């Protein structure tokens with residue numbers, strides 16, 4: 437069986453935040469707007485005005501920190517206590533995942549409004565949960581994708597460029613993980629094999645990042661919306677999300693989850709971790725020198741971290757690399773979606789090789 441899932445409505449463009457009322461009214465009258473203190477301060481008044489003008493009565497819920505079981509309990513209690521009829525996530529990946537918990541546990545629609553394009557969470561039915569200390573717990577799954585995703589590209593253009601760059605790291609991995617899943621016969625996130633549609637989306641995602649990545653970074657540095665930025669937001673948010681979910685993930689994501697065990701690496705963005713995980717995956721795949729040099733060159737040009745050293749672990753010890761590799765290769769890991777042999781030893785060696793290659797391309 438092949439399978440794919442979609443978010444029902446995707447809208448992207450400059451100024452969408454001010455139209456959230458008209459675009460969200462079909463989902464209910466009383467949204468629980470899930471955000472963090474930054475999102476509330478930066479966009480709260482605008483979102484409140486856009487929603488109330490359209491006759492909606494928003495309630496705000498603020499959370500900072502991890503999507504922990506405790507945070508999930510709190511957001512669901514807020515939605516229930518305030519009698520909200522849909523959820524709206526306004527923020528980065530963790531806030532969006534938290535807003536999805538309202539759909540997961542109360543069955544209410546969720547409208548996802550990313551304020552950064554740093555990862556592939558928005559369109560996805562996956563909620564990634566962590567302990568309050570940042571260590572990884574695992575995914576939880578909605579039965580369907582978020583109902584709507586609305587991205588205001590003006591907001592993305594004004595966010596720190598680090599977020600857009602991280603999102604490109606997550607987006608770059610989609611195609612390579614898809615090819616591994618296809619070759620190994622792995623299942624995607626809908627318990628099916630990848631459709632040709634999803635494979636095409638993943639490949640388009642990669643091509644858009646390579647073609648428009650550098651120019652989009654320049655656009656955000658100038659806080660400007662242009663066509664390059666629009667393409668990269670579509671790649672980072674829509675294509676990367678539909679692509680990873682419809683094809684499956686493999687080494688890049690599995691390796692990046694191991695980073696959460698190293699305290700020095702805490703606080704990095706998901707896409708930054710996946711970017712380095714992807715390089716380890718490509719070494720495991722046995723990619724040749726020219727291919728690796730081309731990838732490292734692109735990473736350097738757009739400013740993606742290309743090693744654990746770049747992520748903040750200056751001289752990783754063999755023991756640290758083994759810890760990461762062992763977690764990546766734990767039983768039932770997505771690592772086993774790879775179509776090449778994987779083991780703790782091979783993964784540890786691949787991580788060490790990435791450090792060497794990165795040092796050589798500085």
Ligand SMILES: [Zn+2]
Pocket residue numbers: 555556606680689706710
């Ligand atoms: Zn991801």
